[in-house]
Amino acid sequence: MTPASAGGAPPALAIDDLSVSFRGRHGTINAVRQATLNVFPAECVGIVGESGSGKTQTFMAVMGLLSAAASAVGSVRFEGREILGAPVSELNRVRGSKLTMVFQDPMSSLTPHLKVGVQLAEVLVKHSRMSWREAENAALRVLERVRVPEARRRLRQYPHELSGGMRQRVMIGMSLLCEPSLLIADEPTTALDVTVQAQIMDILRAMRAESHMAIVLISHDLGLVAGLADRIVVMYAGRVVESAGAADLLGRAVHPYTAALLKCVPDLRAPRLERMPSLAGQPPSAWSLGTGCAFAPRCPSARERCNSERPVLRDVDGTAHQAACHYPL
Amino acid sequence: MNGDKIPAGAAAAFAAVALLVAIALIGPWATPNDIASLDWAHVAAYPSLTGAHWLGTDRLGRDLFARTLEGLRVSLAVACVASAISLSVGIAYGAVAGYAGGRWDHFMMRFIEVLSGLPLIFFVIFLTVIFGRSQYLLFFAIGAIGWLTMARIVRGLTLSIREREFIEAAVASGAGAGRIILKHVVPNLMGPVIVYATLTIPQIILFESFLSFLGLGIQEPHASLGTLIAEGAGEMEAAPWILLVPGGVLAVLLVCLNIVGDGLRDAVVGRE
Numbered sequence: 001m002t003p004a005s006a007g008g009a010p011p012a013l014a015i016d017d018l019s020v021s022f023r024g025r026h027g028t029i030n031a032v033r034q035a036t037l038n039v040f041p042a043e044c045v046g047i048v049g050e051s052g053s054g055k056t057q058t059f060m061a062v063m064g065l066l067s068a069a070a071s072a073v074g075s076v077r078f079e080g081r082e083i084l085g086a087p088v089s090e091l092n093r094v095r096g097s098k099l100t101m102v103f104q105d106p107m108s109s110l111t112p113h114l115k116v117g118v119q120l121a122e123v124l125v126k127h128s129r130m131s132w133r134e135a136e137n138a139a140l141r142v143l144e145r146v147r148v149p150e151a152r153r154r155l156r157q158y159p160h161e162l163s164g165g166m167r168q169r170v171m172i173g174m175s176l177l178c179e180p181s182l183l184i185a186d187e188p189t190t191a192l193d194v195t196v197q198a199q200i201m202d203i204l205r206a207m208r209a210e211s212h213m214a215i216v217l218i219s220h221d222l223g224l225v226a227g228l229a230d231r232i233v234v235m236y237a238g239r240v241v242e243s244a245g246a247a248d249l250l251g252r253a254v255h256p257y258t259a260a261l262l263k264c265v266p267d268l269r270a271p272r273l274e275r276m277p278s279l280a281g282q283p284p285s286a287w288s289l290g291t292g293c294a295f296a297p298r299c300p301s302a303r304e305r306c307n308s309e310r311p312v313l314r315d316v317d318g319t320a321h322q323a324a325c326h327y328p329l
Numbered sequence: 330m331n332g333d334k335i336p337a338g339a340a341a342a343f344a345a346v347a348l349l350v351a352i353a354l355i356g357p358w359a360t361p362n363d364i365a366s367l368d369w370a371h372v373a374a375y376p377s378l379t380g381a382h383w384l385g386t387d388r389l390g391r392d393l394f395a396r397t398l399e400g401l402r403v404s405l406a407v408a409c410v411a412s413a414i415s416l417s418v419g420i421a422y423g424a425v426a427g428y429a430g431g432r433w434d435h436f437m438m439r440f441i442e443v444l445s446g447l448p449l450i451f452f453v454i455f456l457t458v459i460f461g462r463s464q465y466l467l468f469f470a471i472g473a474i475g476w477l478t479m480a481r482i483v484r485g486l487t488l489s490i491r492e493r494e495f496i497e498a499a500v501a502s503g504a505g506a507g508r509i510i511l512k513h514v515v516p517n518l519m520g521p522v523i524v525y526a527t528l529t530i531p532q533i534i535l536f537e538s539f540l541s542f543l544g545l546g547i548q549e550p551h552a553s554l555g556t557l558i559a560e561g562a563g564e565m566e567a568a569p570w571i572l573l574v575p576g577g578v579l580a581v582l583l584v585c586l587n588i589v590g591d592g593l594r595d596a597v598v599g600r601e
Contacts, residue, residue, distance in 0.1 A: 063501050068431060088505070096503030103501075108494040113516050122512070123502050174502070 010080060011038035012182050012214045013062065013099075018074035018084070020057045020066065020238075031057040033238040034074070036313065039182060044208060044215040046225030046246070048261070049235035050283055055218050058235075059184050063101055064091045079181065097127040100175035104187040106168035110159035116170055117155030123177050142173040145210075146203050165196035172203060176211070183207075184216045189224065197224075204228060223265055226250055234258045237284050237294035240313055244321040254316050254328035256299045293326070301327055339592025342585040349582055353405055356398030363395060376570050384574050388564055396552050397575050401582070403553040407468055407537045408530045414472025416526055419479025424510050424518075426480070427487025438484065445477045449536075453545055467546050471533055482525055486518040527590035531583045538579065554579045 020032035032054040039045050049055045061072040061084065076084035078099055083091060103109045111119060120139035124130045130138065136155065143151035146169040159167060168188060175183055185204065189197035205228055208215055219225050225232055225246075232249045234242040234257065242255040253259045263277050281298035293299070296306040305326050313324040360383075376385040376393070384394040426437035453470050460466050490496065491514070499509050538555025540546040547553040554575050561572025 065497060065501060092503040092505055094503070095501055101498075101501045103494060103498055105494055109498040111495045111499070111513050111517070114512070122504075126508070127503060171498070 009041055011077075012041045012043075012079060013039040013216075014075070014077040015058065015062065016075040016077070018058060018061060018072060018076060020054070020061050020070055020072045022067075022070045024069070031070070031238055032061065032072075035235070035238070035240050037233050037240055037243065039214050039216055041181065041214055042208075042212050043231065044217060044229045046229030046232040047216060047218045047235060048220065048222055048225055048232055050220055052237075052283055053235040054238035055235050056186055059101070059186060059216065059218060063095060063099070063184065064088070065101075096123055097178035098181050099184075100178075100180040100182075101184040101186065102168070102171050102175050102188045105191045106164055106171050107191065109171055110167060112159055114158075115155065116157055116159060116162070120155070120170070120174055120177065123174055127178050138177065139173075142177055143170070145176065145207070146170075146173040147199075148173070163196075164192050165199060168192060168196075168200055169203060172200070172207070176207060176213075179211065180213060182214045182216065184218070186218045187220070188217075190219075201227060222250075222261055234261070239294065239324065240322075241295065241325070242323040243313070244316075244323075248317075248321055254321070255295075255323045255325045256301050256329060257295045258323075259329055260298075260300075293324075301329070303327065336592050336595070339588055339595075342588035342592070345581065345585045346589060349401065349578070349585075350405060353398060353402040356395070356402055360392065360395045360398070363392070376574070385568070385570050387560060387571050388568065391550075393571065393574050396557060397554075397578055400552040400554040400557045400575055401578055403464070403547055403551065404534050404537060404555070404579075404582075407464075407471060407553070408533045410468040411471035411475055411533045411537075412526050412530055414469070415475030415479045415529070416522070418472070419476035420483050420515060420518075420522065422476065423480035423483025423485075424487050424515055427484040428491055428506065428510050428514060430488070430491070434484070438481075441477050441480055449474055450540075450543075450545075453540060457545055462545070462548055464547060464551070467537065467540065471536060475529060475533060478529075479522070479525065483518060483522060486521060487514055490514050490517050524590060524594040527586065527593055531586045531590075534579070534583065534586075554582075 015035060015037050018032055018035045019030065022029040022031060031052075035054065035058050037045070047055045047058070057066070057070070060066050061070075062076050062078075064083070064086070066072060072084060074084065075082060078094060083094065083099075110116070114122075117136055117139055120142065121130075121132055121135035124135035124138055125132060128135075140151055140155060143154060148154050148166060148169050154162065154166070154170070159170075162170065168191075172185075172188070188204070189200050192200065201224065204215065204217070207213065208228075215228070217225055217228055222232075229246045232244065232246050233240055234249075234255065236257050242249065242253065242258045244253075249258065250262065253262055260279050264279065266276065279298060284294050284297070290307065292307040292309060293302070293311050296302040299306065303326075309326070311324045311326045313322050315321070316323050316328055376383060384392075384397065386393055387396070422437065422441075426434045429437075452474070453467075456466055456470050496509060496513060499513050504513075534554070537546055537553060538558060541553045541555030542559040544559075547556050549556075557575035558572060558579065561569075561575060564571045
């Protein structure tokens with residue numbers, strides 16, 4: 001299930017003790033707190049958490065895309081090289097070629113005044129020093145790989161002439177152009193409707209099978225992530241609270257937060273309920289966090305110790321299953 | 330423009346501007362009369378289509394048709410050169426300031442504020458004192474002032490484009506700042522910028538006329554619409570056509586350019 005995770009190949013991406021904070025007018029907001037996680041070559045890791053859990057900011061820090069008001073400390077190593085705080089010129093050698101990202105909203109992620117073919121080819125001209133003609137041929141091949149119908153015609157079209165699903169396929173194609181070793185997909189289907197969502201997930205699955213590429217799939221949708229990921233990492237209030245193989249996590253969640261999330265996934269086969277199950281309480285504000293476990297105020301099994309002492313991420317079942325909880329289920 | 334209908338008024342105004350430009354360009358060959366030669370037999374002659382001088386002569390007997398064409402040509406040249414300078418400098422400066430943001434943006438914008446605090450006329454007089462009077466200086470001086478507003482507009486547009494997701498996507502694809510500004514920012518702000526440039530051309534022509542009227546611009550025997558109007562103003566009671574001919578041409582040109590600019594603006598705003 002988790003290729004090479006127990007030792008062997010070094011991780012493609014190693015995030016170690018990463019914290020991201022924003023300086024604001026009302027004080028400092030800690031969006032990510034000492035997050036640690038590894039992505040191994042050819043592995044698909046799903047990152048799950050609700051809005052504000054820090055899942056996107058973690059990977060914005062990885063890509064060097066944090067806003068000017070944010071600062072990141074810790075370590076991010078990509079293929080063994082430290083990239084957190086690396087100079088832009090060095091970052092630009094890996095960004096878009098070995099390390100790529102697909103964004104949430106395909107409607108606005110393509111430059112409106114450039115033809116699709118030009119935008120795709122530009123990536124190769126920049127990173128692989130190809131001629132424009134070669135690059136356009138490669139762009140055509142990649143569009144065919146991501147199953148864009150009438151690929152040759154699409155190259156001559158502008159982004160507004162394509163549908164949302166088609167544009168997201170173009171974005172995925174763009175991220176595949178230079179054979180990346182890690183693709184970060186940040187809620188790639190949130191802006192699309194459900195049938196298109198399934199198509200996009202199929203394409204990601206097929207791309208994964210074809211190439212030896214690791215994928216990080218960021219989503220708030222556990223069900224969606226479960227369909228693709230080998231391993232699932234759950235984040236809450238800027239911290240990793242549980243990390244396990246997908247089947248393991250879905251079958252035997254040990255962190256009360258993960259268990260509560262799983263309860264909220266509707267089951268079509270179960271008898272109809274009066275109300276959708278939901279988590280009581282609000283996610284904690286990013287300003288005020290006590291010394292204890294961030295989930296304690298909403299946790300059904302919280303005890304005295306949870307409010308005073310923060311649990312660290314520790315092994316539950318070998319290194320394959322880790323959780324940050326004093327009283328795992 | 331997806332088959333959008335261009336308003337008839339703007340189309341007519343554009344045609345009129347094109348006609349004036351064409352006449353100005355073929356001007357020297359359109360009339361046998363020279364701008365500087367004096368015709369002592371016809372001093373301050375009435376306009377007459379049958380005579381030697383279609384639009385009459387000024388008080389030195391110079392052909393008013395030839396001089397008006399010359400004035401139109403000079404005024405248009407000033408407008409084109411000055412707006413080219415203000416466009417190129419303004420876009421480069423504004424896009425860099427807006428994209429760089431933060432401290433750079435702050436510093437670059439304060440510099441513009443200092444420059445635009447200088448009184449224009451004083452600036453032009455100062456330049457003429459240092460460099461002497463010349464047409465080229467006038468081109469430069471007007472362009473040097475025009476880019477300030479252009480840079481502000483471009484910077485504002487860049488600030489909003491910079492936050493759009495396709496810029497983030499370009500950064501994530503490893504594109505450097507220079508490539509992003511040139512390929513992804515500047516082309517996206519051309520619509521409003523071109524509209525603004527069209528609307529500044531009349532301002533530049535007016536400003537040039539104003540400077541020439543004060544004697545700071547074009548020198549005799551060369552003429553711009555401004556110097557011709559200044560000359561005509563002195564003879565207004567005895568020979569009104571010396572004022573009315575260049576004045577009418579200027580008025581028609583300005584009105585038409587403004588209509589074209591408005592039409593372009595409507596087309597761009599309607600598209601977005």
